[in-house]
Amino acid sequence: MLMHARMANGKNSYMKKIDYNNFELWMDSSTSFNNKLLIEECNVLWNLLLKRRNPHQPGQPGVQIKSAAGYFPNGEVQKVVRLLTKEAEGIYSLYSGNTNIRSIVGSWIYISSNENKYTGWHTHESLGINTHAGELIDTLDADLTAVYYAQVPEIEDEGFIQFASTTKPSEKDRVLQIKPKAGDYFVFDKSLPHRPTLNEKSKNIRYVIAATMKFLDCDLYSNSVTYSKTLV
Numbered sequence: 003m004l005m006h007a008r009m010a011n012g013k014n015s016y017m018k019k020i021d022y023n024n025f026e027l028w029m030d031s032s033t034s035f036n037n038k039l040l041i042e043e044c045n046v047l048w049n050l051l052l053k054r055r056n057p058h059q060p061g062q063p064g065v066q067i068k069s070a071a072g073y074f075p076n077g078e079v080q081k082v083v084r085l086l087t088k089e090a091e092g093i094y095s096l097y098s099g100n101t102n103i104r105s106i107v108g109s110w111i112y113i114s115s116n117e118n119k120y121t122g123w124h125t126h127e128s129l130g131i132n133t134h135a136g137e138l139i140d141t142l143d144a145d146l147t148a149v150y151y152a153q154v155p156e157i158e159d160e161g162f163i164q165f166a167s168t169t170k171p172s173e174k175d176r177v178l179q180i181k182p183k184a185g186d187y188f189v190f191d192k193s194l195p196h197r198p199t200l201n202e203k204s205k206n207i208r209y210v211i212a213a214t215m216k217f218l219d220c221d222l223y224s225n226s227v228t229y230s231k232t233l234v
Contacts, residue, residue: 017089017189022178023167028093028189029180032085032150037184040078040152044209047073048113057113063121063198064114070211071109082187082211083109086148090189090215094145102220106131106142112149112210116202123169126214127192142216147194150187150211155204162199163188169195 017030047067051057057065071083087105095101108129126147131139155161165178179199182188190196192214201208 017093020178022165023176025165025167025191025194027165027178027194028089030089030187031183031185032187033185034085035078035081035185037078037152040082040211041209043074043077043079044111044113044152044207047111048207051113056117058115058118058120061120063124064112064118064208066212067111067113069109070111079111079211082150082152083107083213086150086187086189086211086213087215089187090146090148090213091217093189094215094217098217100219104218104220106216106218107213108215109211109213112198112208112212114198114201114208116204118200119202121197121200123166123171123195123197125169125193125195129214129216144192144214145217146189146215147192148187148189148213148215151182151184152209152211153206154182154184155201155208156206157201157204160199160201160204161208164197164199165190166195171195 017028020027020029047070048057048065051065051067071077071080074080087107091103091105095103106129127144129142129144131142133139149163162179162181165180166175168175171177180188198208198210
């Protein structure tokens with residue numbers, strides 16, 4: 003069933019909602035970004051990887067560059083993450099009834115070229131908090147995941163994203179398959195299994211901006227934090 007629902011952020015933002023096997027998947031498209039510059043930012047990181055090693059490692063589903071938005075503070079990747087966060091906040095507020103929230107966001111760029119030979123079903127149910135050196139401080143339970151397609155395979159039968167009700171679907175399970183185009187983005191539950199299909203023939207590298215969000219009640223957050231005066 004495909005339907006429209008109004009976001010709770012009061013800014014007339016609309017996303018399509020797909021009901022699928024007790025899950026809900028929200029999708030929309032945006033042309034508000036400089037896509038040429040967005041792809042250039044992704045290319046910079048990809049080319050840096052190529053200088054160091056073979057990016058696609060055996061058994062790894064493409065390449066994930068964490069905290070990618072931070073490398074271009076005023077760039078297009080950062081703008082995409084802000085859009086994904088705003089839309090996810092709207093969906094969360096719609097269902098929780100709480101519009102006074104604060105977001106903790108972990109973002110990354112997913113990169114897959116025609117040399118990537120592996121994909122797998124997975125979810126994004128946690129959000130890691132790390133030090134600058136990469137040491138894991140804590141893991142938070144995530145709420146929502148969002149992905150934005152900056153560049154997609156040009157081959158018609160490649161570049162799909164698939165959703166399933168389990169990470170080990172059988173032939174009897176109904177798999178939802180969607181062919182995104184550049185500018186499409188999706189927001190979905192943290193526990194919704196999904197996977198990208200391979201793009202083994204395509205010359206285009208698949209660039210996806212992704213984020214996992216944890217939402218905090220601002221009232222509870224404010225009441226739990228105390229501030230002390232310090233001398234600087």
